[in-house]
Amino acid sequence: MSDLTLKLCPFCKSAPRIADPSCMTLYVQCSFDECPASWAVFHIDKWNSRPVEDALRAELADATARAEAAEDQLPDEVELARRAWQDG
Numbered sequence: 559m560s561d562l563t564l565k566l567c568p569f570c571k572s573a574p575r576i577a578d579p580s581c582m583t584l585y586v587q588c589s590f591d592e593c594p595a596s597w598a599v600f601h602i603d604k605w606n607s608r609p610v611e612d613a614l615r616a617e618l619a620d621a622t623a624r625a626e627a628a629e630d631q632l633p634d635e636v637e638l639a640r641r642a643w644q645d646g
């Protein structure tokens with residue numbers, strides 16, 4: 559069974575619409591008539607597949623986690639630098 563949560567259009571961020579509700583297989587298209595993605599229909603799995611976007615989101619989450627971990631280390635480094643400066 560396909561995931562029925564439809565992602566927004568990758569080009570214009572409009573909501574998609576079901577191309578033919580009577581069809582057993584779900585095909586979608588962009589609901590904004592001037593968008594190129596409204597000129598064709600896409601299988602729901604293809605529509606929701608965003609491998610580059612998913613990879614970038616994973617990379618962003620990893621970078622954010624590393625930045626937060628680095629921030630946790632920052633007070634120790636600042637304190638060490640302060641002590642080193644005071645000790646001359």
Ligand SMILES: [Zn+2]
Nearest residue numbers: 567570588593
């Ligand atoms: Zn669109």
